[in-house]
Amino acid sequence: MKRNIKTNIEHYGEDYQRFLGAIAPPIFEASNFAFSSYEELEEHHKGKIDKFVYTRGGNPTIKLLEDKIAMLEKGEECRAFSSGMGAITSSILSLVKSGDHIICLRGIYGPTYNFIYNYLKRFDISSTFVDGRNPMDIKSAIKPNTKLIYLESPNTFLFEVFDLRAIANIAKENGIYTVIDNTWATPYFQNPIDFGIDIVVHSASKYLGGHSDVVAGVVVTNKRLIESINKNLHLLGGIIGPFEAWLILRGLRSLPARMELHQSNAIKIAEFLSEHPRVIKVNYPGLKTNPYYQLAISQMRGFSGLMSFEIEGGERELKRFINSLKIFTIAVSWGGYESLVIPGKHVFKDRVDVIDPSTNLIRISVGLEDADDLITDLDNALKIAFS
Ligand SMILES: Cc1ncc(COP(=O)(O)O)c(C=O)c1O
Structure with missing residues (x-):
């Protein structure tokens, strides 16, 4: 049965009986999860069974949040991070390597600008900042080594809005990935994946949490791209804590x-x-x-x-x-x-x-x-x- 987003926010992914009937999901405040036998450990190592092992890789409270956010953003998979910046930097690092070039809208969030413009220089990753209100600005900035177009729409100081369909088309014609920060609109008001954007990031510290009591981030994309984001999450370690995931779940109920x-x-x-x-x-x-x-x-x-x-x-x-x-x-x-x-x-x-x-x-x-x-x-x- 097709359900409205308001119904889905409340019920998607919930299975009360899985947690002894608890209406509010438990906070799995555990770093690691036991194997029942040597055989189960071996099956898991061979990739034959999927189970929670270590919270940096996955945790039931975090997973419930990730499933809900993926559904809300109409993506296939979500990973939750300890901050919006964790989500943004891990997503960008999963797409670019030394020698690549990024095109970015000029009015983006300051620390994201700093990461792309300054920090990535040390890995020989260059960037061009464009106005972008005319999508042709983006097309003209494409170089043979352009790998990624980074967007925010609306941006969060001048509140300029960018033509996401046109930009996604330009990116696809040129084999370039697109990432958007959708924090302002939230998935309640905007789903960039509908327009062909590849990766959606959020500072969940804002509307998703909604109560100014938690810092967190999320990334939503398809199964293929989430794999390299996952690798970065494992290596760089910016995982959200189970309690913070629970706070975002709680905030989402009233989104x-x-x-x-x-x-x-x-x-x-x-x-x-x-x-x-x-x-x-x-x-x-x-x-x-x-x-x-x-x-x-x-x-x-x-x-x-x-x-x-x-x-x-x-x-x-x-x-x-x-x-x-x-x-x-x-x-x-x-x-x-x-x-x-x-x-x-x-x-x-x-x-x-x-x-x-x-x-x-x-x-x-x-x-x-x-x-x-x-x-x-x-x-x-x-x-x-x-x-
Ligand atoms: C538009 C935008 N994106 C990303 C971030 C970073 O999020 P966090 O503070 O959760 O790392 C912020 C934080 O203010 C923001 O305003």
Whole structure:
């Protein structure tokens, strides 16, 4: 029977009787798993039976999470990592070798940029950063040694949206792999594998966990590509802990309800900000007036709660605005139940190619509080900033 994603999130992969009827899956806080006999050990070594052996290779709590995420992202397999960066770096390393070239969108998450642009140089892996809003930018950057195109759509500061179908087609025509960071949209709102993207990565520390109490990452792809990602997981060791996997499983139960509320709150706030006389620009693809709106609705089913906006004035107004907020808390990260704020220049440090440090760009993560309370908070802080 075909089921809606909301039903699948709750029930897929669950088998209560496997765990003595427990409705919430147990946390298998075990490093290793016993063989019942010498013969079973031998069968396992010959690859004749599959069983849990050592948690770095697999664990029942982690496996339940991986099965659910693979289903949600419409991929064949998932592996969970101890952080989003663990998932991202292991995926990239599984695809490239010395002498290869990577094409990457310019506005990606800072540490991913650092890994691709700086860290990989020591292995003689080069990269070209492109705007990419016109997919032809990507096509023109292809070299004979290009192995991978790395994407984020929307990206998480300027909220530009990229044509995933066109980019996946260009990649396939040229025998190049594609990896996308789908953290902003979550699998509830976007499934890049539907458009031909090869690998989807997430920082599960954001909406998948949803409660700002866990750092984790996931990778979803097909059976062939997961094998080399698995090898990296074994060698580099960035496995998620069983308790963290359980926290993400617990967070996932409310993903649809949370995402709907993040979305409706964020749309109200984006509309309020876009009409405010002190706000120069709002970057949120869920606004019907946003230049990316039409492309966004052609590849996403909805919009999450992270956005940015630019205010008039200078450093004085920026400081006064941020310090006057009472509900929005100054903190990095996003995707939790609580509303957060961070100035752009603190996220994109030294990235003048992405944002001009003199602009008063502010990023907010809209949480699950009451939308009117959040709007009053922003309105009051804007009044104080410009008084
Ligand atoms: C878009 C994006 N991708 C990846 C990451 C990295 O995830 P983690 O912090 O779980 O390593 C982050 C973290 O902020 C992020 O914002």
